[in-house]
Amino acid sequence: MLCRDALQGITPAGAAPAEIRGGHLMVPDSAIREFRQSLRGQLFCPDDSGYDAVRKIPNAMIDRRPAMIARCAGAADVITSVRFAREHELLVSVRGGGHSVAGKSVCDDGLMIDLSGMKGIRVDPIRRTVRAQAGLTLGEFDRETQAFGLSTTLGVVPTTGISGLTLGGGFGNLMAKYGLALDNLIGVDVVTADGQFFTANAEENQDLFWGVRGSSGNLGIVTSLEYRLHEVGPVLGGVVIYPVATTREVLHFCREFAQTLTDDVIIQGGAFTLPDGMAVFGVAACYCGSSLAEGERILQPLRRFGPPVADLIERRTYVQMQSFFEPFFPPGRHTYVKSNFLKSLDDAAIDTIAHWAGEAPSPDSFAPFFEHWHGAVHRVGATETAFPHRQHSWNLIAWSVWSDPADTEKNIRWTRNCWEAMTPFLVPGSYVNYVSDEGDAFAQAAYGPNYDRLALLKNKYDPTNFFRMNHNIKPTPVPTAA
Numbered sequence: 001m002l003c004r005d006a007l008q009g010i011t012p013a014g015a016a017p018a019e020i021r022g023g024h025l026m027v028p029d030s031a032i033r034e035f036r037q038s039l040r041g042q043l044f045c046p047d048d049s050g051y052d053a054v055r056k057i058p059n060a061m062i063d064r065r066p067a068m069i070a071r072c073a074g075a076a077d078v079i080t081s082v083r084f085a086r087e088h089e090l091l092v093s094v095r096g097g098g099h100s101v102a103g104k105s106v107c108d109d110g111l112m113i114d115l116s117g118m119k120g121i122r123v124d125p126i127r128r129t130v131r132a133q134a135g136l137t138l139g140e141f142d143r144e145t146q147a148f149g150l151s152t153t154l155g156v157v158p159t160t161g162i163s164g165l166t167l168g169g170g171f172g173n174l175m176a177k178y179g180l181a182l183d184n185l186i187g188v189d190v191v192t193a194d195g196q197f198f199t200a201n202a203e204e205n206q207d208l209f210w211g212v213r214g215s216s217g218n219l220g221i222v223t224s225l226e227y228r229l230h231e232v233g234p235v236l237g238g239v240v241i242y243p244v245a246t247t248r249e250v251l252h253f254c255r256e257f258a259q260t261l262t263d264d265v266i267i268q269g270g271a272f273t274l275p276d277g278m279a280v281f282g283v284a285a286c287y288c289g290s291s292l293a294e295g296e297r298i299l300q301p302l303r304r305f306g307p308p309v310a311d312l313i314e315r316r317t318y319v320q321m322q323s324f325f326e327p328f329f330p331p332g333r334h335t336y337v338k339s340n341f342l343k344s345l346d347d348a349a350i351d352t353i354a355h356w357a358g359e360a361p362s363p364d365s366f367a368p369f370f371e372h373w374h375g376a377v378h379r380v381g382a383t384e385t386a387f388p389h390r391q392h393s394w395n396l397i398a399w400s401v402w403s404d405p406a407d408t409e410k411n412i413r414w415t416r417n418c419w420e421a422m423t424p425f426l427v428p429g430s431y432v433n434y435v436s437d438e439g440d441a442f443a444q445a446a447y448g449p450n451y452d453r454l455a456l457l458k459n460k461y462d463p464t465n466f467f468r469m470n471h472n473i474k475p476t477p478v479p480t481a482a
């Protein structure tokens with residue numbers, strides 16, 4: 001029999017009476033047995049072998065122990081899991097690729113609905129579309145679509161999950177040309193909080209389709225996603241590395257250089273430490289256009305500026321480019337992130353970034369770090385999808401990473417101090433996929449002007465806030481009769 005402390009305080013209509021002992025709700029063994037047998041995938045309880053491996057996510061800061069983990073094999077398992085959790089009033093978390101820096105995909109005591117075994121993918125090279133199940137990682141997705149010379153915008157670290165990344169936004173190397181990952185969605189399949197299955201696209205359940213694109217898992221569990229694909233051939237990309245002492249000059253250069261960029265180019269950059277201990281500031285670039293000669297011309301000023309410590313920009317297959325940053329993000333390290341868009345990359349902001357560059361206590365950190373947002377992402381209105389941040393050009397991030405748990409306090413303190421110094425230059429809203437656990441107000445600001453409309457959708461699709469292990473959108477309280 002399973003004992004659970006984390007009551008959700010919801011009593012679904014028609015729920016089977018749960019046994020209550022000593023103030024704790026209990027799930028009877030027989031119900032767990034039946035649940036296990038009803039799944040095509042696997043159920044892991046704390047005594048099952050493999051449980052510890054399955055509950056772990058890449059961020060070592062997160063060490064939570066779900067009472068059960070349903071590793072789903074398909075949409076039917078997701079529906080069964082949602083209904084089981086409702087019936088027994090279990091707290092639910094949903095795991096795609098497990099890369100949420102806030103650790104939202106794993107809960108203590110409740111049911112973790114783990115989609116990471118759902119890896120089906122089918123490319124339609126004629127229509128240039130792909131239908132992908134929610135458990136795929138970016139690397140798996142890119143490998144399949146590139147077999148046809150196609151791809152779409154996803155992030156830059158291949159172990160990240162496609163679903164969490166897409167439902168929150170999706171910044172990546174193709175973004176200036178094709179928009180965010182979520183701008184390339186054609187439709188999704190969703191299991192809502194009452195265990196119903198919906199298809200949402202431009203024709204069906206349009207309100208859900210609008211909300212799914214930016215609400216980061218608040219409205220239901222997306223079981224599969226259909227994307228538009230684009231022809232993507234070899235790219236010109238990599239990173240140019242400068243001594244950290246030149247950060248100020250490099251950022252002034254980047255500000256001017258960014259004005260010259262076509263939609264074929266993305267740049268991002270930040271302070272980090274080379275394996276030999278040298279503190280540096282790197283600027284990564286990726287040109288994805290059709291003429292690599294043109295790419296050479298466009299990227300030349302970046303490669304000439306300096307002189308750099310190293311120039312690692314070269315022709316790569318798109319899959320190689322997408323794997324380029326993987327070695328920098330091994331699983332099992334502690335990660336704490338602060339991020340907001342900059343009002344502008346003005347001189348004072350540059351001075352402050354330069355002041356903090358090279359000062360992070362851990363050599364594994366990328367902080368401060370910028371992403372340059374431009375092109376197609378800006379050509380969609382702030383309320384056209386639930387993702388609101390369409391006008392900002394510079395996303396600033398302090399991505400602190402360390403290995404020894406004894407260093408946690410020091411690294412978090414440094415990150416917060418750095419952010420406090422940056423605050424005068426930041427807008428309140430942040431990209432939801434980079435939000436650590438900073439409380440409700442911070443999460444709310446991430447949805448910006450779309451929050452109220454999303455709350456109405458939450459009322460419709462999840463009125464009991466069943467899905468709340470996320471950067472939460474709260475259903476509005478139902479007015480009581482006088």
Ligand SMILES: Cc1cc2nc3c(=O)[nH]c(=O)nc-3n(C[C@H](O)[C@H](O)[C@H](O)COP(=O)(O)OP(=O)(O)OC[C@H]3O[C@@H](n4cnc5c(N)ncnc54)[C@H](O)[C@@H]3O)c2cc1C
Pocket residue numbers: 093094095096097098099100101103104105115134154155156157159160161162163164165166167168169170171172216217218220221222223329433434469470471
């Ligand atoms: C090393 C690293 C590199 C990154 N690089 C990039 C990048 O280049 N570009 C970028 O835009 N972002 C990037 N991110 C941020 C990334 O987009 C988010 O962490 C994203 O949430 C990861 O998705 P996931 O499926 O792996 O995570 P998860 O932790 O599994 O999920 C994240 C959130 O989404 C919910 N969720 C996941 N899947 C579903 C689903 N199918 N249905 C409903 N809800 C779901 C979860 O419950 C959770 O709340 C990076 C993160 C890391 C750690």
